[in-house]
Amino acid sequence: MTTALDRIIDYKRGEVADLKQQSSFADMDAKARAAAPARGFAAALSAVADTDQNALICELKRKSPSAGEILPGANPVEIAKEYESGGAACLSVLTDGPSFGGSLEDFEAIRKVVSIPMLRKDFMIDPIQVAEARAWGADCVLVIMASLDDGLAADLTHCAMDYGMDVLVETHNEAELERALRLPSPLIGINNRDLKRMVTDLSTTERLAPLVPGDRHLVAESGISTPDHIARLRKCGARRYLIGESLMKRGALREAAVVELRTTNGN
Ligand SMILES: O=P(O)(O)OC[C@@H](O)[C@@H](O)c1c[nH]c2ccccc12
Numbered sequence: 001m002t003t004a005l006d007r008i009i010d011y012k013r014g015e016v017a018d019l020k021q022q023s024s025f026a027d028m029d030a031k032a033r034a035a036a037p038a039r040g041f042a043a044a045l046s047a048v049a050d051t052d053q054n055a056l057i058c059e060l061k062r063k064s065p066s067a068g069e070i071l072p073g074a075n076p077v078e079i080a081k082e083y084e085s086g087g088a089a090c091l092s093v094l095t096d097g098p099s100f101g102g103s104l105e106d107f108e109a110i111r112k113v114v115s116i117p118m119l120r121k122d123f124m125i126d127p128i129q130v131a132e133a134r135a136w137g138a139d140c141v142l143v144i145m146a147s148l149d150d151g152l153a154a155d156l157t158h159c160a161m162d163y164g165m166d167v168l169v170e171t172h173n174e175a176e177l178e179r180a181l182r183l184p185s186p187l188i189g190i191n192n193r194d195l196k197r198m199v200t201d202l203s204t205t206e207r208l209a210p211l212v213p214g215d216r217h218l219v220a221e222s223g224i225s226t227p228d229h230i231a232r233l234r235k236c237g238a239r240r241y242l243i244g245e246s247l248m249k250r251g252a253l254r255e256a257a258v259v260e261l262r263t264t265n266g267n
Helices: 004-022 025-034 041-049 076-085 104-113 127-135 150-162 174-180 203-211 227-234 251-263
Strands: 055-060 090-094 118-121 140-144 166-171 187-191 217-221 240-243
Touching: 004 127, 025 127, 041 055, 041 090, 041 166, 041 187, 041 217, 055 076, 055 251, 076 090, 076 104, 076 251, 090 104, 104 118, 127 140, 127 150, 140 150, 150 166, 150 174, 166 174, 174 187, 174 203, 187 203, 203 217, 203 227, 227 251
Parallel strands: 055 090, 055 240, 090 118, 118 140, 140 166, 166 187, 187 217, 217 240
Antiparallel strands: none
16 A cells, blocks of 8 residues: 555655756765754753753644645744744754645745754655755754665664764654664654554554663654643653644744643643
8 A cells, every 4th residue: 555655755756866966965965064063953852851841842844644734824934933932942844845835945044043953854765865954954854764774764864973963763663663773863753643544643652662762862753732742741751742733733822832831740
């Protein structure tokens, strides 16, 4: 069966082929190395998570395959400022166009107005995309175990770490987690959303959290919208959270929602 993730990876191959027509890896690599140094993404998360607060990665997402249109016509720059003033530790910016309505132009515009570290959220299948991310100022990239074999996941991770970037290694089940733990990145994402079936269930984090060793940092991803969700996930040790859709939809209450989720301690 072809899944939504298969379709995305399919057109990503086309995008990467186009990118390689415009630029060699060597050119992109030179731009990546000339960019201002990456800001510590994992370090910014730990600075908050080591207090009794929650480290939030707040996401800019216009639409998605599971939710459809989330906030058509959104002004990502204004929203990013609200996230930062609410105390987000980091930002995640979707740069995939066809499925998520994002772009590197959105990323660049936001980079200019916030000072917290930023994840380029896209489907990485080739080191040239990692170099491109760094060239545009990204501090972290996503490596999705569900769509990569071990060799490619390792190549992408090493490439990013070599540029001084952090890597969020995303998993959704035991097998993916076991593979992810063989990579050198400390940041392990547990996606509550099954990208193949597009079903979201917070119990995914509860089930996998005990399998994450203490020297790795668990990031609970997707489907988080209320203080109750955070209180529930804190019980299994999660202190780092990636939140998109629910915050995008908060309108005028967005900044207050970030404060509330950041300060929920579950007691
Ligand atoms: O909007 P949500 O349910 O809060 O989820 C955010 C984030 O976890 C989700 O956008 C995501 C997680 N992994 C991904 C991989 C690709 C694209 C998107 C994602």
